[in-house]
Amino acid sequence: MAKRLWVERAADGSWEGHSDDGAMIKFGRGEGLFTPGDLAQIALAGCAAMSSQFAVEHTLGEGKGAKVVVNAQYSDDDDAFLSFNEQVSVDATDAKLSDEDADKLAERMTRHIEKGCTVKHTYERETPVRMSINVRN
Incomplete structure (x- = not known):
């Protein structure tokens, strides 16, 4: 079965990608973000x-x-x-x-x-x- 992944907006305006197993990556537009x-x-x-x-x-x-x-x-x-x-x-x-x-x-x-x-x-x-x-x- 594929891992469940989702994206949510963070309080600072960036975005966070999450997985059921606890992985997280921050992304968006701006300095220091992919x-x-x-x-x-x-x-x-x-x-x-x-x-x-x-x-x-x-x-x-x-x-x-x-x-x-x-x-x-x-x-x-x-x-x-x-x-x-x-x-x-x-x-x-x-x-x-x-x-x-x-x-x-x-x-x-x-x-x-x-x-x-x-x-x-x-x-x-x-x-x-x-x-x-x-x-x-």
């Missing part, structure tokens, strides 16, 4: 980072991980992202990997991301969104 568009990009980057974590830790050791930078092409006319560009990098300098081992790690990371990144899979296809509005009076 916008929903930022969160969409962070979700993509976070998914790649977490999906590749096993491959990175297996090669470089526990606690190691990738840095994922995401840039989006945005259309003002459509008010939508047209594409995303991810740069996934791993600092393996301490491990002194050979070129062959570095290539193998990159291939394993790619396979893990391609197999396990739900956000990437979702963004790569047209995903319907159904919405209902209930005004309680």
Whole structure:
């Protein structure tokens, strides 16, 4: 069963995303806040980072991980992202990997991301969104 998620307005005018298991994230518009568009990009980057974590830790050791930078092409006319560009990098300098081992790690990371990144899979296809509005009076 999917985790229940919801968003509510906070007293300071920002927004808070919540889950049944107690997770919370603050967002909105303004200094120090992520916008929903930022969160969409962070979700993509976070998914790649977490999906590749096993491959990175297996090669470089526990606690190691990738840095994922995401840039989006945005259309003002459509008010939508047209594409995303991810740069996934791993600092393996301490491990002194050979070129062959570095290539193998990159291939394993790619396979893990391609197999396990739900956000990437979702963004790569047209995903319907159904919405209902209930005004309680």
